[in-house]
Amino acid sequence: MIDLYTAATPNGYKASVALEELTLPYEVHYLQLGKLEQKADWFLKINPNGRIPAIVDRDEDNFAVFESGAILIYLAEKTGKLLPKDVKGRSQVMQWLMFQMGGIGPMMGQANVFFRYWPEKYQAAIDRYQNESRRLFEVLNGRLKDHEYLAGDYSIADIANWCWARTYEWSGVSVDGLDHLQRWLKAIGDRPAVQRGIQVPKKPEVTEKDDPQKRIAQAQTILQR
Numbered sequence: 001m002i003d004l005y006t007a008a009t010p011n012g013y014k015a016s017v018a019l020e021e022l023t024l025p026y027e028v029h030y031l032q033l034g035k036l037e038q039k040a041d042w043f044l045k046i047n048p049n050g051r052i053p054a055i056v057d058r059d060e061d062n063f064a065v066f067e068s069g070a071i072l073i074y075l076a077e078k079t080g081k082l083l084p085k086d087v088k089g090r091s092q093v094m095q096w097l098m099f100q101m102g103g104i105g106p107m108m109g110q111a112n113v114f115f116r117y118w119p120e121k122y123q124a125a126i127d128r129y130q131n132e133s134r135r136l137f138e139v140l141n142g143r144l145k146d147h148e149y150l151a152g153d154y155s156i157a158d159i160a161n162w163c164w165a166r167t168y169e170w171s172g173v174s175v176d177g178l179d180h181l182q183r184w185l186k187a188i189g190d191r192p193a194v195q196r197g198i199q200v201p202k203k204p205e206v207t208e209k210d211d212p213q214k215r216i217a218q219a220q221t222i223l224q225r
């Protein structure tokens with residue numbers, strides 16, 4: 001059994017989508033980010049960075065893993081799925097996973113901060129992060145032009161990038177003209193395990209996705225900390 005500490009966010013969904021795809025049994029622990037539960041002392045023992053997602057694998061002496069990319073790799077290696085074993089195939093998945101962790105995630109995350117959450121509007125910052133996100137989308141689109149998935153078969157690289165790219169509207173970034181990206185967004189979104197994964201955590205009292213104003217208020221609380 002795996003304990004999943006999460007909230008309704010792109011990084012949180014990466015872990016829940018992977019757990020659903022891999023049909024691993026897990027128990028969800030919903031952290032209210034707006035109440036800064038992720039900064040509580042008990043949680044910092046699991047993730048010293050004070051962010052979600054994190055997992056604890058009860059079957060491995062309560063082994064804790066933080067950072068969504070590391071969680072994806074751990075789960076893939078634990079099950080022998082969603083990550084090739086040959087050196088080149090594995091490297092390709094890692095390249096597109098790192099592309100998400102170092103590019104898509106941080107750039108879209110900062111686009112959200114300046115486009116949605118920051119009380120003052122700095123147009124140069126909004127433009128910078130939205131334009132860089134769009135450029136990264138174009139890289140994905142180019143890759144997907146002649147590849148069904150990002151790196152060989154469907155893999156943790158697709159899960160990681162999809163969980164962020166699907167939120168393009170919230171970041172204010174267009175996917176117009178990126179037909180291959182749109183095809184891939186729909187194909188992965190149609191997977192039953194993916195649909196289950198993005199319902200986790202299940203209907204807490206108020207989730208970010210239910211109410212955009214609550215999502216903004218929650219993000220502002222975190223930013224002010």
Ligand SMILES: N[C@@H](CCC(=O)N[C@@H](CS)C(=O)NCC(=O)O)C(=O)O
Pocket residue numbers: 009010011012033038050051052053066067068069222
């Ligand atoms: N690099 C980390 C980023 C995790 C992250 O930023 N999580 C956000 C939610 S998507 C969070 O916990 N925010 C609350 C906070 O910053 O206190 C990962 O990929 O796991």
